[in-house]
Amino acid sequence: MIQMLLTGHLWLILLPLLAALASVPLARSRTLLPWGQGLLLLGWNALVLWLWQGGVPDTPATITLGASLVWTLQTDGPALIMALLTTWVGTATLVHTGLHRRAAAMSAKEATPAAFWPMAWLLLATLNVIWLGADLLTLYIGVEALGLVAVAMIALNNKTEAVQAALRYLFATLLGSLAYLVGAGLLFGHYGTLALATLAAEVTANGPTAAGFGLMLAGLALKAAVFPLHGWLPAAHASALLPVSVLHAALVIKASVFVMLRHWLAFAPVFADTLLPLLVGGLGATAILWGSIMALQQTRLKMLIAWSTVAQTGYLLIGFPLLLTDDAALQQLVLQGILYQMVAHGLAKAALFMAAGQLVTATGSDRIDQLTGTGRHLPLTLLTIGLAGVSLMGMPPSAGFVAKWLLASGAIGSGQVIWLVVLLAGGLLSATYILRLLRQAFREGPEQDVFHHPSRVEKITAFMLALMTLLLGLMAIPLLSLIDLPTAVQAGGIAP
Numbered sequence: 001m002i003q004m005l006l007t008g009h010l011w012l013i014l015l016p017l018l019a020a021l022a023s024v025p026l027a028r029s030r031t032l033l034p035w036g037q038g039l040l041l042l043g044w045n046a047l048v049l050w051l052w053q054g055g056v057p058d059t060p061a062t063i064t065l066g067a068s069l070v071w072t073l074q075t076d077g078p079a080l081i082m083a084l085l086t087t088w089v090g091t092a093t094l095v096h097t098g099l100h101r102r103a104a105a106m107s108a109k110e111a112t113p114a115a116f117w118p119m120a121w122l123l124l125a126t127l128n129v130i131w132l133g134a135d136l137l138t139l140y141i142g143v144e145a146l147g148l149v150a151v152a153m154i155a156l157n158n159k160t161e162a163v164q165a166a167l168r169y170l171f172a173t174l175l176g177s178l179a180y181l182v183g184a185g186l187l188f189g190h191y192g193t194l195a196l197a198t199l200a201a202e203v204t205a206n207g208p209t210a211a212g213f214g215l216m217l218a219g220l221a222l223k224a225a226v227f228p229l230h231g232w233l234p235a236a237h238a239s240a241l242l243p244v245s246v247l248h249a250a251l252v253i254k255a256s257v258f259v260m261l262r263h264w265l266a267f268a269p270v271f272a273d274t275l276l277p278l279l280v281g282g283l284g285a286t287a288i289l290w291g292s293i294m295a296l297q298q299t300r301l302k303m304l305i306a307w308s309t310v311a312q313t314g315y316l317l318i319g320f321p322l323l324l325t326d327d328a329a330l331q332q333l334v335l336q337g338i339l340y341q342m343v344a345h346g347l348a349k350a351a352l353f354m355a356a357g358q359l360v361t362a363t364g365s366d367r368i369d370q371l372t373g374t375g376r377h378l379p380l381t382l383l384t385i386g387l388a389g390v391s392l393m394g395m396p397p398s399a400g401f402v403a404k405w406l407l408a409s410g411a412i413g414s415g416q417v418i419w420l421v422v423l424l425a426g427g428l429l430s431a432t433y434i435l436r437l438l439r440q441a442f443r444e445g446p447e448q449d450v451f452h453h454p455s456r457v458e459k460i461t462a463f464m465l466a467l468m469t470l471l472l473g474l475m476a477i478p479l480l481s482l483i484d485l486p487t488a489v490q491a492g493g494i495a496p
Contacts, residue, residue: 010073011047012047012048012051012075012083012128012131012132013073013125013128013129013132014125015043015044015047016044016121016122016124016125016128017121017122017125019040019044019121020117020118020119020121020122020125021118022040023037023040023117023118023120023121024117024118026117037094037098037117040121041091041094041095044087044090044091045087045091048083048084048087051075051080051083071135071137071138072133072134072135072138072195073132073133073134073138074132074133074134075132077482077483078131078258078261078335078339078482078483079131079132080482081339081342081343081479081482081483082127082131082254082258082339082342083128083131083132084343084479085250085251085254085342085343085346085347086124086127086128086131086251088347088465088468089246089247089250089251089346089347089350089465090120090124090247090251092350092354092461092462092464092465093120093243093246093247093350093354094117094120094243095457095461096243096246096354096458096461096462097112097116097120097242097243112241112243113156113241115156116153116156116241116243116244119149119152119153119156120153120243120247122149123146123149123150123153123247123251123252126142126145126146126149127142127146127251127252127255129141129142129145129146130142130143130146130255130258130259131255131258133259133262134195134196134197135194135195135196136184136187136188136194136196136199137184137194139259139262140177140180140181140184142255142259143176143177143180143220143223143255143256143259144177146252146255147169147170147173147174147176147177147223148170148173150169150173150248150252151166151169151170151173152166153240153241153244153247153248154166154169154236154239154240154244154248156240156241156244157239157240157241157244159239161235161238161239162239162240164235164239165232165235165236165238165239165240166236168231168232168235168236169232169236171232172222172223172229172232173222173223175219175222176218176219176220176221176222176223176256177219177223178219179215179216179218179219179222180215180216180219180220181219182212182215183211183212183213183214183215183216183217183219184212184216185212186208186211186212186215187199187208187209187212187213189208190206190208190209190212191203196262196263196266199266199267200265200266200267203266203267203270204270205270205271209267209270210271213263213267213268213271216263217260217263217264217280220256220257220259220260220263221256221260221283223256224253224256224257224260224313225253225309225310225313226257226283226284226287226313226317227283227284227286227287227290227291227310227313227314228283228286230287230291230310233253233306233309233310234294234303234306234307234310236248236306237249237302237303237305237306237309238300238302238303238306242353242354242356242357242360245302245305245306245353246349246350246353246354247350249305249306249309249349249350249353250345250346250347250349250350250353251346253309253313254342254345254346257313257316257317257342258342260320261316261320261338264280264320264323265323265335268320268323268324269324272324277320277321277324278321280317280320280321281317281318281320281321281322281416281419283314283317284313284314284315284316284317284318284320284422285314285318285418285419285422286314287310287311287313287314287317288311288312288314288315288318288422288425288426288429289311289314289422289425289426289429290310290311291307291308291309291310291311291312291313291314292307292308292311292426292429292430292432292433293429294307294310295307295308295311295429295433296429296432296433296436298368299367299368299369300366300367300368301356301359301360301366301367301368301371301437302353302356302360302366304368304433304437305349305352305353305356308349308352308392308430308433309349311426311429311430312341312345312349312392314426315341315345315403315404315407315423315426316338316341316342318407318411318419318422318423319334319335319337319338319341319407319410320338321416321419322334322407322410322411322414322416322419323335323338325410325413325414327413327414330409330410330413330414332483333406333409333410333413334406334407334410335483336406336480336483337403337404337405337406337407337409337410338403338407339483340399340402340403340406340472340476340479340480341400341403341404341407343399343403343472343479344391344398344399344400344402344403344469344472344473345391345392345400347388347391347399347465347466347468347469347472348388348389348391348392348399348400348465348466348469349388349392350462350465351384351385351387351388351462351463351465351466351469352384352385352388352389352392354384354458354461354462354465355381355382355384355385355388355462355466358378358381358454358458358459358462359371359374359378359381359441361454362374362377362378362381362453362454368436368437368440369440371437371440371441372440372441372443372444373443373444374441375441375442377453378453378454378459380459380460380463381454381459381462382438382441382442383463383466384459384462384463384465384466385434385437385438385441385466386434386438386466387463387466387467387469387470388465388466388469389430389431389434389435389437389438390469390470391466391469391470391473392430392434393427393430393431393434394423394426394427394430395427395431396473397470397473397474398469398470398472398473399468399469399470399472399473399476400469400473401473402472402473402476404423404427407419407423408420408423411423
């Protein structure tokens, strides 16, 4: 434990937990809330930047719980990248929500519940547990706690549809956790260890491995709303409070896919000659096409963005079969592409939901056909949607383009050109529903009654997230350099 405190591993978890406790009294005071949250966010950002400047540690930090049970935290490159994404999105969301809460109070609308603040920090702490987890026990604790906190946050909106969506999500996350726990138990019973690095070195193709790995993948796929297990997601996003939708779409969904990636690189190589890679890639391709088609048919703004999340998750799964190649250089390209897609989508989706909230507040409606003329009132908000949309489409010079270029390079290099076709088709479909949204907003029509203009800082917060997708496309090297495949193999066991 002392080693963890000294190296900073544990503080990525402890600081948000302490912030959650401090937020309980702060949330009751409108005067102290912005100052208190500002200080907490400054401390958290300083910690993450310090860890980033310090580079990837050589050794993990561990706590021995028993003869065969070890709690392991590893700040490797992928974990550090996801911690950075969590910091950026979490900071922007809490800043935006503080202003949204004040604006809501001024306009006599329902303010964000005080319980949101400690729960948001608790969510961020559990996310860091998942990013740093290097054994099945730590990862199970992380995904279980994350699911329960995410369900509670969706239920913060006391409307009937929100409660119903939260209950559906609760059933899905508990079923997913049960499948994961049974799968981890099978692997522990057969190999006698829960450490991913040890399992990656010892795993063989046998019945217990196939059953355990299959159950864990299925449980995580349900939590991540992977097609066709996505049924709970659109309603959850559409009915949740705005900041909850932001955190859920940008970060929570990524957590389960990230754990899938950890497990895939440890276990999947021994099943490379089976139909498993084709099945996972096929599910990703179907998610891209089906999610995009459903997004095109939506009449509500948040539902369109929710279905876009289903589609964008498919890009991550397409990279999974591309990782099963003997070429280490191609493996590294694909791993970089998957992680950069997580960053690009997380920033773009957070910006989109924030911009959507501004449009809904301004027009008083969630319907897309009510956006006519909003381009005159909210040009910066529409620019935010445009920049975020560029990244979702995968157009240069955005971070989304870098991610999809890396995945496309892996598809061409490994001779799996079918995934390249899906990438191109998905980009065209993304462009279609984003441009449809912008076209409606800039269409001239009867003057809209604007109930409330978002504050300048609210608009700038969302815009900065969208702008980051552009900047990270132009300056991708610092983040991509963190992902070194040989180092990842030795440190966290996340690759074969």
